[in-house]
Amino acid sequence: MTNQTERLLEEQYLNSCISIIKKNIDAYKKEIEIMSADIEDMYDRYRHDDPEIFTELSNTITMNENMKTALRKNRRALKKPYFGRIDIKDHDMEEETFYIGKGGVMKDATTIMVVDWRAPLANVYYENGLGECSYIAPDKIKITIDLKKKRTFEIDGEKLIDYFDSEVVTNDDLLTKYLAKNKEAVLGEIIATIQKEQNDIIRKSPYRNMIVQGVAGSGKTTVAMHRISYILYNYAEDFKPEDFYIIGSNRILLNYITGVLPDLDVHGVKQMTMEQLFIRLLYEDWNEKKYKVIPCDKRNYRKGTYDWFQTLEEFCSKLEAKVIPQEDIYLNDKLLYSSEQIKGYIEEGKRLSIQTKIDGLNQRVLNKLKNEITGREITYTPEMKKQLVKDYTKRFGEKKWKVSIYDLYSEFLIKQKEIWHEDIGIQEMNVSMKEFDVYDLAALAYLYKRVKETDPIREAHHIVVDEAQDFGMMAYSVLHYCIPNCSFTIMGDVSQNIHFGYGLHDWEELKDLILTDRFDNFGILSKSYRNTVEISNFAQKILQKGSFSSYPIEPIIRHGEEVSVTECHDEKDMLNQSARIIEKWQQEGYDTIAVVCRNAMEAELVAKNLGKRITIEESDLEKAEFKKGVMVLPVEYTKGLEFDTVLIYNPTSNNYPEDDGHAKLLYVAATRALHELTILHAGAVTKLI
Numbered sequence: 223m224t225n226q227t228e229r230l231l232e233e234q235y236l237n238s239c240i241s242i243i244k245k246n247i248d249a250y251k252k253e254i255e256i257m258s259a260d261i262e263d264m265y266d267r268y269r270h271d272d273p274e275i276f277t278e279l280s281n282t283i284t285m286n287e288n289m290k291t292a293l294r295k296n297r298r299a300l301k302k303p304y305f306g307r308i309d310i311k312d313h314d315m316e317e318e319t320f321y322i323g324k325g326g327v328m329k330d331a332t333t334i335m336v337v338d339w340r341a342p343l344a345n346v347y348y349e350n351g352l353g354e355c356s357y358i359a360p361d362k363i364k365i366t367i368d369l370k371k372k373r374t375f376e377i378d379g380e381k382l383i384d385y386f387d388s389e390v391v392t393n394d395d396l397l398t399k400y401l402a403k404n405k406e407a408v409l410g411e412i413i414a415t416i417q418k419e420q421n422d423i424i425r426k427s428p429y430r431n432m433i434v435q436g437v438a439g440s441g442k443t444t445v446a447m448h449r450i451s452y453i454l455y456n457y458a459e460d461f462k463p464e465d466f467y468i469i470g471s472n473r474i475l476l477n478y479i480t481g482v483l484p485d486l487d488v489h490g491v492k493q494m495t496m497e498q499l500f501i502r503l504l505y506e507d508w509n510e511k512k513y514k515v516i517p518c519d520k521r522n523y524r525k526g527t528y529d530w531f532q533t534l535e536e537f538c539s540k541l542e543a544k545v546i547p548q549e550d551i552y553l554n555d556k557l558l559y560s561s562e563q564i565k566g567y568i569e570e571g572k573r574l575s576i577q578t579k580i581d582g583l584n585q586r587v588l589n590k591l592k593n594e595i596t597g598r599e600i601t602y603t604p605e606m607k608k609q610l611v612k613d614y615t616k617r618f619g620e621k622k623w624k625v626s627i628y629d630l631y632s633e634f635l636i637k638q639k640e641i642w643h644e645d646i647g648i649q650e651m652n653v654s655m656k657e658f659d660v661y662d663l664a665a666l667a668y669l670y671k672r673v674k675e676t677d678p679i680r681e682a683h684h685i686v687v688d689e690a691q692d693f694g695m696m697a698y699s700v701l702h703y704c705i706p707n708c709s710f711t712i713m714g715d716v717s718q719n720i721h722f723g724y725g726l727h728d729w730e731e732l733k734d735l736i737l738t739d740r741f742d743n744f745g746i747l748s749k750s751y752r753n754t755v756e757i758s759n760f761a762q763k764i765l766q767k768g769s770f771s772s773y774p775i776e777p778i779i780r781h782g783e784e785v786s787v788t789e790c791h792d793e794k795d796m797l798n799q800s801a802r803i804i805e806k807w808q809q810e811g812y813d814t815i816a817v818v819c820r821n822a823m824e825a826e827l828v829a830k831n832l833g834k835r836i837t838i839e840e841s842d843l844e845k846a847e848f849k850k851g852v853m854v855l856p857v858e859y860t861k862g863l864e865f866d867t868v869l870i871y872n873p874t875s876n877n878y879p880e881d882d883g884h885a886k887l888l889y890v891a892a893t894r895a896l897h898e899l900t901i902l903h904a905g906a907v908t909k910l911i
């Protein structure tokens with residue numbers, strides 16, 4: 223077939239696809255109109271005592287909602303019906319062609335025009351080069367096929383711009399084309415160019431736990447969001463949107479990463495910071511008006527460790543042993559419940575709270591007592607029986623836990639301060655019980671669950687943690703304890719642990735905690751898609767100044783300007799030069815620009831002064847949202863975000879001393895830039911550069 227005929231055929235398919243989508247849209251619109259009128263009519267006729275209309279009404283509402291979703295999908299498909307095509311041959315069947323798009327498009331009940339990217343068959347597009355390969359069909363049967371053609375399209379609305387066959391164009395060529403574009407003010411979707419190693423992670427079973435170490439810009443966040451979309455599409459029975467919790471380190475990051483979800487057909491997942499999750503797990507024991515959440519003080523790093531969790535566990539075990547008597551229980555000289563039985567019950571109910579154990583034991587002894595005294599009218603008068611029941615009802619303790627978890631925690635902290643008297647990891651610990659950092663909240667959530675919870679509430683089925691290196695093992699151990707039977711997708715980069723004492727420096731302890739099943743997974747993403755080669759090399763050199771080992775980074779070959787490092791005379795000169803550079807970037811058409819400062823105080827000052835020359839977006843960290851324009855941010859808040867161009871403001875030796883923590887911090891700053899990175903300093907530049 224000549225190239226021209228081939229192109230003509232592709233254009234014909236695109237046209238037919240578009241006219242079907244338009245037809246679908248018209249049909250759905252009409253259906254929705256009719257159904258909406260029916261619904262209104264049914265509401266008018268509806269009376270409380272008419273179950274028939276009620277059933278009809280709720281069925282019509284559901285059908286109408288489904289129809290609206292289908293309409294939305296078809297409207298979206300009109301903008302770009304598909305991006306890929308595979309031609310496959312299945313044993314002795316005819317060769318078949320499938321087009322793959324962001325959503326499925328049907329001509330009628332049986333004719334598929336476009337296959338949804340999340341469908342099992344679409345896996346072939348991401349997973350395989352040409353030749354023999356297989357995919358797992360919905361009924362779990364492995365189907366072996368011969369992949370004859372793999373094609374990627376550039377389509378703009380109704381127009382076919384170009385297409386590339388995978389034996390002609392390399393994967394990297396295609397990627398570079400996509401990556402050269404400016405960034406929208408939200409995390410983008412990458413459906414058309416998902417890479418094999420990313421696809422592996424997206425399509426892993428949601429019943430298994432997964433930890434992914436990925437270098438900066440390797441797509442961890444993007445992959446995590448696509449994974450949620452994949453799970454919701456393929457496991458709709460077991461996973462509903464509200465069963466997912468996405469955990470990130472701050473509000474700006476969360477808004478940024480979840481911005482892509484509506485585009486991926488994901489609506490209604492919960493997003494929260496780790497602090498908010500622990501507060502949620504405290505239920506009615508948290509009082510928003512009384513308590514305050516504060517950032518961690520790095521001098522108290524001990525509180526973030528696994529050892530700390532074990533100490534708290536031990537504290538609770540001792541408390542349990544103290545409050546639950548474990549001696550034999552007699553009625554006169556008749557043994558009602560033996561010490562062994564009590565210990566056995568406690569051992570068996572390991573995951574039950576102390577209060578639940580007390581309730582359970584009280585109930586058991588009471589049952590034994592009742593058995594013993596029933597029918598013995600001669601030995602026990604009704605008054606005696608009544609008195610006995612009263613005496614034995616609270617044999618193991620009260621019905622309600624009395625001591626507050628805050629008092630318990632305070633007791634725990636005071637004990638630890640005594641033990642670790644000289645230790646710097648604990649000196650500044652706050653025992654006022656008014657202000658809490660994330661690890662205090664974790665400890666309180668643990669105490670609530672371990673000590674007083676009696677009515678467990680089903681929380682998440684699947685938790686996605688982004689920037690996972692930010693949190694110490696204490697946080698994970700508590701999560702693992704408090705939300706049992708929940709699977710995890712944990713994404714992070716230990717080279718970006720900027721919390722000095724806190725956080726994860728390697729994955730070993732977390733692997734031991736989370737990856738306990740043989741089908742659990744540890745994945746590595748080493749290709750970096752975000753930065754140009756120049757920026758990526760510059761950032762790697764910063765990491766190499768640290769004394770820690772880091773995971774290798776492979777940049778996708780995309781070249782840009784060299785990173786520029788310029789010394790300024792003084793602060794005023796630095797502000798002038800910053801404004802000039804930013805104006806130049808804006809003239810060149812860059813949309814998202816960041817000025818990265820060392821801390822919040824510097825950021826506030828720089829925003830104020832630069833604001834006199836150029837427009838700066840909201841810089842109040844409580845209110846700021848990630849958006850187009852110029853943002854001035856402290857480096858810690860830029861983690862997880864990305865910008866077309868980045869200016870690192872004044873990284874002097876004072877701001878970034880030559881140590882491991884600061885090397886990681888500066889690495890984070892440098893890897894935020896997609897296209898250009900500039901450094902301005904007044905005074906000796908840090909030795910990390």
Ligand SMILES: Nc1ncnc2c1ncn2[C@@H]1O[C@H](COP(=O)(O)OP(=O)(O)OP(=O)(O)O)[C@@H](O)[C@H]1O
Pocket residue numbers: 397400401409410411412415416417420436437438439440441442443444445715718751752861862863864893
């Ligand atoms: N397969 C891909 N095709 C096209 N672009 C991609 C692909 N994978 C990642 N990207 C792009 O690379 C950039 C980095 O992705 P993302 O922010 O998810 O990385 P990350 O690993 O979370 O980074 P960091 O650790 O620095 O926060 C984004 O612009 C994303 O759109």
